[in-house]
Amino acid sequence: MYKNPLKAIGLLIIVIQLFSCSRKVELANIDLENWKNDRNGCLGLRMDDLEDFRAIKNDLLGKDNQALIKTFGRPDKVELADRSQSFFIYFLEPGPSCINKDKSGEPLKAIFRLNAISRVSEVTISKLEPGNLR
DSSP states (O other), X not given: OOSOHHHHHHHHHHHXXXXXXXXXXXXXXXXXXXXXXXXXXXXSTGGGGHHHHHHHGGGGXXXXXHHHHHHHOSOSEEEEOSTTOXXXXXXXXXXXXXXXXXXXXXXXXXXXXXXXXXXXXXXXEESSOGGGOO
């Protein structure tokens, strides 16, 4: 097949790097800088993009956890679930750690369910906790 094993190894390394690199997801009409700067939803900036987020949320299915982090920033909360699943939670309304948070109820949040291979399998916008979604 290959007469030079170093060439084959080099080609394999390049192919692995091309497929393993996660890129930021390009999303029209969503101000991702506001999203990243609004940690825990305390400033209310994420709510400005709620309807646009609803329109594109299914485009995020199949993306990996690193692509989410590069796109939206570090999640406000991460929860582990059974069968090696996890949830990335981004508060859309002020979350529990916000100083002037209205304590009357659960805040609205974007919840990304990641499967065992860290790919988005579901995106939900809800006031419920991940364990109570179904």
